[in-house]
Amino acid sequence: MDATTRTxxxxxxxxxxxxxxxxxxxxxxxxxxxxxxxxxxxxxxxxEVFGFLGPNxxxxxxxxxxxxxxxRPSAGSARVFGVDAADVERAHRLLAHVxxxxxxxxxxxxAEVLHLLAATGPGTDTAYRDELVERFALDPGKPARTYSTGxxxxxxxxxxxxxxxxLLVLDEPTSGLDPLMEREFxxxxxxxxxxxxxxxxxxxxxxxxEAVCDRVGILRAGRLVEVxxxxxxxxxxxxxxxxxxxxxxxxxxxxAGVEAVETTAPGRVRFTLTGPPGAALASLAAADVTALAVRxxxxxxxxxxxxxxxxSGEQVRP
Amino acid sequence: MTGLAxxxxxxxxxxxVLLAAGVPALIATTHGRVFADPADVAGLRAIAADPAIRxxxxxxxxxADPGGFAVWRSGTVTAVLVGVWAALTTTRTTRGQEEPGRxxxxxxxxxxxxxxxxRHLGVLALLSVLAGAxxxxxxxxxxxxxxxxxxxxxxxxxxxxxATAVAxxxxxxxxxxxxxxxxxxxxxxxxxxxxxxxxGVGELSWLRWTSPFGWVQLSRPYAGDRAGPLLxxxxxxxxxxxxxxxAAGHRDVGEGLLAHRSHRPAQRGLLGSVEAFALRRCLRxxxxxxxxxxxxxxxxxxxxxxVTGFLAGNAGVADMAGRTGFTGLDRVEGFTAAxxxxxAVPVGAFxxxxxxxxxxxxxxxxxxxLAAAPLTRLRLLxxxxxxxxxxxxxxxxxxxxxxxxxxxxxxxGLALTDALRGTFNTLPVTxxxxxxxxxxxxxxLPAVTALGCLxxxxxxxxxxxxxxxxxxxxxxxxxxVSHLAPVPLRGVDWTAALVMTALAVLLALxxxxxxxxxxxxx
Ligand SMILES: Nc1ncnc2c1ncn2[C@@H]1O[C@H](COP(=O)(O)OP(=O)(O)OP(=O)(O)O)[C@@H](O)[C@H]1O
Ligand SMILES: [Mg+2]
Numbered sequence: 001m002d003a004t005t006r007t008x009x010x011x012x013x014x015x016x017x018x019x020x021x022x023x024x025x026x027x028x029x030x031x032x033x034x035x036x037x038x039x040x041x042x043x044x045x046x047x048e049v050f051g052f053l054g055p056n057x058x059x060x061x062x063x064x065x066x067x068x069x070x071x072r073p074s075a076g077s078a079r080v081f082g083v084d085a086a087d088v089e090r091a092h093r094l095l096a097h098v099x100x101x102x103x104x105x106x107x108x109x110x111a112e113v114l115h116l117l118a119a120t121g122p123g124t125d126t127a128y129r130d131e132l133v134e135r136f137a138l139d140p141g142k143p144a145r146t147y148s149t150g151x152x153x154x155x156x157x158x159x160x161x162x163x164x165x166x167l168l169v170l171d172e173p174t175s176g177l178d179p180l181m182e183r184e185f186x187x188x189x190x191x192x193x194x195x196x197x198x199x200x201x202x203x204x205x206x207x208x209x210e211a212v213c214d215r216v217g218i219l220r221a222g223r224l225v226e227v228x229x230x231x232x233x234x235x236x237x238x239x240x241x242x243x244x245x246x247x248x249x250x251x252x253x254x255x256a257g258v259e260a261v262e263t264t265a266p267g268r269v270r271f272t273l274t275g276p277p278g279a280a281l282a283s284l285a286a287a288d289v290t291a292l293a294v295r296x297x298x299x300x301x302x303x304x305x306x307x308x309x310x311x312s313g314e315q316v317r318p
Numbered sequence: 319m320t321g322l323a324x325x326x327x328x329x330x331x332x333x334x335v336l337l338a339a340g341v342p343a344l345i346a347t348t349h350g351r352v353f354a355d356p357a358d359v360a361g362l363r364a365i366a367a368d369p370a371i372r373x374x375x376x377x378x379x380x381x382a383d384p385g386g387f388a389v390w391r392s393g394t395v396t397a398v399l400v401g402v403w404a405a406l407t408t409t410r411t412t413r414g415q416e417e418p419g420r421x422x423x424x425x426x427x428x429x430x431x432x433x434x435x436x437r438h439l440g441v442l443a444l445l446s447v448l449a450g451a452x453x454x455x456x457x458x459x460x461x462x463x464x465x466x467x468x469x470x471x472x473x474x475x476x477x478x479x480x481a482t483a484v485a486x487x488x489x490x491x492x493x494x495x496x497x498x499x500x501x502x503x504x505x506x507x508x509x510x511x512x513x514x515x516x517x518g519v520g521e522l523s524w525l526r527w528t529s530p531f532g533w534v535q536l537s538r539p540y541a542g543d544r545a546g547p548l549l550x551x552x553x554x555x556x557x558x559x560x561x562x563x564x565a566a567g568h569r570d571v572g573e574g575l576l577a578h579r580s581h582r583p584a585q586r587g588l589l590g591s592v593e594a595f596a597l598r599r600c601l602r603x604x605x606x607x608x609x610x611x612x613x614x615x616x617x618x619x620x621x622x623x624x625v626t627g628f629l630a631g632n633a634g635v636a637d638m639a640g641r642t643g644f645t646g647l648d649r650v651e652g653f654t655a656a657x658x659x660x661x662a663v664p665v666g667a668f669x670x671x672x673x674x675x676x677x678x679x680x681x682x683x684x685x686x687x688l689a690a691a692p693l694t695r696l697r698l699l700x701x702x703x704x705x706x707x708x709x710x711x712x713x714x715x716x717x718x719x720x721x722x723x724x725x726x727x728x729x730x731g732l733a734l735t736d737a738l739r740g741t742f743n744t745l746p747v748t749x750x751x752x753x754x755x756x757x758x759x760x761x762x763l764p765a766v767t768a769l770g771c772l773x774x775x776x777x778x779x780x781x782x783x784x785x786x787x788x789x790x791x792x793x794x795x796x797x798x799v800s801h802l803a804p805v806p807l808r809g810v811d812w813t814a815a816l817v818m819t820a821l822a823v824l825l826a827l828x829x830x831x832x833x834x835x836x837x838x839x840x
Contacts, residue, residue: 068690071837089694097690099840103683105599106417106494111584113687119590120691141581145417145493145572156687169690 018082021046021167021198022067026076029062029222036062038222039076044200044215046081046166049193051209052202054219055307060202061100063219064171067200068097080167093122096160100171100202102152106145110138110155117159129162135184150176161188168192169200174208186212206299218306225306230299237302238272240295241280245269247288255279319424319434323441326411330768331445334403337779338396338449338474342388343456345786349384361632366390368628370621373518379541385462386540389470395782397477397534398510400449404478405502408442408485414495416572418682425571432567435486439559442482450475466540469548473534476551480530481506483558490565493574500606506530507610514617530554592693596705600672604709607668611661611713612720618657619724622732626653646807650732654721655804658740662774662799665713665744666751670770672706673755677766683840695834703756703826710748717741736806743805746818747774747798753825760829762836773798 022044029037037059044050054060065071067078069088078085081094104113114133118124133140136154144152153176160168174185182205189199189212203209209216210230217227226233238259243250244267252261257275264270273280284292353359359381365371366378376394380386412435415421425431454471458464485502492498509529516525516532526532533547569575588598629648646652676699679685688698718737725732755770763769777797784794794800798818803811 065837070686070689070840072835088689089692092690092692095690097686099683099686099690101683103418103686105679105684108589109582109584112586112589115584115586116589116595117687117691120592120595120688120693122692139581141583143580143582146580159687 019079020044021048021081022050022200023079023082024063024067024076025079027063027066027073027078028075029059029066029071030074035222037066037073040219040222040224042217042224042227044198046198047193047196048215049189049199049201049213051213051216052200052219053204053206053209053216053303058219059222060219061171062222064097064169064200064202067169068092068095094165095167095169096122096163096165098153098156098160098168098170098173100175102149102156104144104147104152104155107143109141109143110147110151111140113144113155114140114159114162118162121159122163122165124159124162125164126162129158132158132161132188135187136181148176150178150181153177154181157185157188161192164195164197166196167198167200171202172204173201174203174205182208206303210299218303220306233299233302234296237297237305238274239277239297240270241273241277242268242270242293242295243284243287243289244291245284245287245289247286250283250287252280252283255283319429319437320441322424323411323438326415327407327442327445329765330403330407331448333768334400335445335449335452338400339452339456341396341779341783341786342392342453342470343460344783345391346384346388346457346460346462348786348788349387351788352387353382364632365629368625369518369520370625370628373514373617373621376513376517376535379538380466383463383466383540384460385457385466385470388457388460388462389466389539391786393470393474393535393539394510394531396453396474397531398506400446400474400478401481401506401530402503404442404446404481405485405506406499407445408439408482409489409495409499409502411438411442412486413489413492413498416489417493417495419572421571430567431569431571432563435489435566436563439482439486439562443479446475446478446482448475449478463540465543469537469543469545470539472548473537473539473551476548476555477530477534480551480555480558483555483562486562487558487565490562490569491574491576493572493576496602503610507613511613511617518621592688592691592697592701593704596701597708599675600705600709603668603672603675604712607664607709607713608716611664612716614664615657615661615717615720616724618654619721619726619732620728622650622653622657622721622725623728623730626650626730646804649807650725650730651736652804652807654725654732654737654740655807658717658721658744658805659799659802660778661714661717661741662744662747662751662802663771663778664774665710665717665748666774667767667771668713669706669710669748669752670755670767672709673702673752673759673770674766676702677759677762680762681839685838686840689838689840696830699756699760699830699833703752706752707749710745710752714741714745714748733806739810740806743810743815744802746815746822747777747802749822750774750798750818750825753822753829756826756829757832758829760831760833762833762839 020043022042024040024042027037027040028035040063052060062071066073067080067085069085069091072086080091083091083094085091108116114129118126136158138151138154138158153173157173160170174182177185186208192199201213213230215227215229216233218225246267250269252258252269252271256279257273258280259272261269261271352362363381366375366381374394375390378390381390421434425434450471453474454467457467457470481502484505485498488498488501492501510531512525512529513531513535516523526536530551533551536544536547538544565575588594626648647656715738718741722732722734722737750773751770754772755766758766758769777799780797781794781800801811801814801818803809
């Protein structure tokens with residue numbers, strides 16, 4: 001593992017380059033009559049870990065292909081630190097990529113693939129790479145054809161994390177990893193963030209997104225329907241409140257942000273709350289509340305709302 | 319599933335069936351013209367009897383018969399065509415699908431690996447049967463004896479079946495399509511070589527009983543029509559196919575019976591850049607193709623002295639040969655010039671196959687990791703083209719070297735520089751093949767290999783067909799091969815060479831331009 005150590009563009013210099021890590025303006029990709037990505041406007045600053053979520057076929061991978069210049073936009077533009085994505089020779093010096101479905105040259109061993117990617121890539125910290133090989137428990141001596149899906153993914157992940165490129169573009173990188181490796185992945189993302197690397201992470205794993213991302217963008221049918229921090233996403237959504245009381249039934253209906261009021265038992269009420277809770281709490285206080293339970297929606301519930309599986313098929317917005 | 323197999327092979331199948339059936343039938347129809355002049359007939363008989371010509375074309379069994387004449391002139395070529403096509407198609411649709419994991423989903427269904435293999439082999443077998451039946455039918459339509467037509471058709475079809483069975487076997491042994499294809503083609507090549515030696519050397523004629531090509535010949539179409547050797551071929555084919563199916567039932571999906579080392583130390587040579595990596599991936603194919611091309615040209619070199627000596631002693635025959643398009647065959651330079659012009663067929667096919675491998679890396683998504691590196695599209699494609707060109711140069715040199723060694727071993731005189739001039743004279747056609755393949759791969763078209771073979775193999779076939787039916791010169795002139803001067807007999811036709819090279823460069827540039835602008839399929 002003594003492969004080429006090359007002058008690595010320090011991640012910190014990324015921040016001082018000509019623009020945000022990812023900048024999409026009106027980015028659109030049409031395939032015949034399908035519009036895979038529809039007028040996408042997105043800005044991911046240097047150093048941020050950005051989660052990119054959306055149901056199957058939403059256009060996540062297509063967006064990434066446009067970012068990498070593997071496909072050309074039908075309209076709009078994508079820039080990586082201010083460099084047009086089509087100028088791959090310059091743009092790719094600033095990024096490393098893990099594709100959704102990693103395919104490797106079957107004859108090469110893992111070590112040989114890592115060597116090749118280090119030699120052709122944007123510069124690799126070989127010491128850190130060797131550490132990652134240990135941490136991800138990869139056996140680098142086996143020919144790639146004998147690797148499982150997860151092991152192929154590990155090779156690409158190790159190669160990407162070992163670069164000092166200021167942007168990592170990862171397309172569902174943990175879909176084949178076991179929970180132990182998933183934990184290593186989260187550690188590696190955290191370390192990348194510490195070094196100032198931005199991470200563009202497409203994922204279906206909400207727990208992972210919640211754990212590692214600063215902000216998330218939600219894509220649906222090619223359109224960006226929300227960009228927010230995980231905490232903000234929560235606050236934008238309904239909280240479920242249950243209360244037991246001994247006094248007169250609280251008057252909740254009609255209060256701002258209160259919906260789906262339900263008397264579950266005599267002296268028990270349940271409702272959903274969006275926005276500031278003051279009015280609802282005041283009303284409850286008047287009813288001599290004996291017990292109060294507030295349940296935050298799980299990220300999953302939030303996303304089900306966005307993905308349109310929550311019943312109405314329409315995304316639920318506050 | 320049979321539908322899936324059929325969709326993968328139908329286009330090539332159509333072409334092969336048309337050629338296998340059309341070429342002998344066309345030649346049979348020219349028989350009357352060739353045999354109109356008794357002097358020509360005598361000359362032809364003399365040429366056909368020469369050991370070296372026998373080596374290449376097989377034993378002339380019934381030249382006086384239109385069918386026998388067609389079998390003599392085209393039998394070896396169509397047998398090789400059908401055999402190689404059947405072998406490569408078999409490895410492509412079986413191991414070639416299994417290797418990148420495309421069978422994993424298929425095999426999740428109720429059908430086992432053996433069942434899947436059997437169904438694919440069924441479709442492929444049907445195609446060989448079709449090719450044989452079409453050959454027989456076309457020869458009957460051309461007015462030849464139906465019994466002979468049936469025997470020749472059966473022989474051609476059976477050879478295809480044999481090749482399919484062999485390739486099915488090698489697809490069980492090896493984990494990669496390249497290895498399975500290489501092994502299958504090597505078996506066919508060895509069989510052909512054995513047949514050639516058996517035909518060329520009188521004392522060794524029994525060798526023909528050990529080769530499938532020999533059995534086809536020993537069935538004596540239009541000259542006795544013997545079924546015995548063909549039944550032998552049927553039996554061997556059945557055993558091979560059965561063995562392949564048994565093997566398919568005893569292995570895991572994606573694995574081969576030949577265990578490969580599961581662990582090895584890293585070999586970091588030629589991994590330092592895309593150019594180096596392209597070269598690294600090229601080494602094995604170059605070694606394989608070199609072996610084939612080298613063996614073939616060594617054989618031709620060995621026979622050159624005998625053929626030319628014979629023709630030099632028979633002025634009439636040499637004259638006649640001259641009139642049928644073989645000029646200067648009475649000199650080693652002339653004979654080698656004639657065989658050198660064929661070199662663009664295999665070397666062009668090599669170039670096309672390399673670019674097809676590049677296209678496959680794109681559709682298998684292997685290319686993504688390199689495409690995500692700071693490398694322009696031009697460098698990705700250029701690396702492949704550079705490595706392929708280097709490989710083509712090696713093959714071209716190997717052919718010259720092998721011929722030179724062969725001629726020298728047979729006691730003849732051919733300067734190494736002349737041999738090199740002769741083989742490198744074909745480079746413009748090879749480059750045309752490469753140019754077309756670059757355009758096809760650059761534009762993301764399917765069938766890169768087939769398209770890339772058009773100038774070389776396609777041109778050669780066109781020329782043979784045009785000669786067979788006395789087509790107008792314009793038709794023959796469409797073939798790039800027809801514009802190659804007979805070097806070293808005469809000097810290089812620089813105008814033609816430069817025009818073809820310029821055209822090749824333009825094609826490659828067009829390919830690079832399209833490649834730069836389009837979406838990658840990964
Ligand atoms: N090359 C292509 N040709 C035609 N349509 C395409 C092509 N690539 C993608 N699409 C279409 O674009 C849409 C978005 O696909 P994309 O792969 O980007 O989705 P995704 O969000 O990555 O989904 P997943 O979560 O399943 O990976 C889909 O409707 C898909 O069918
Ligand atoms: Mg995707």
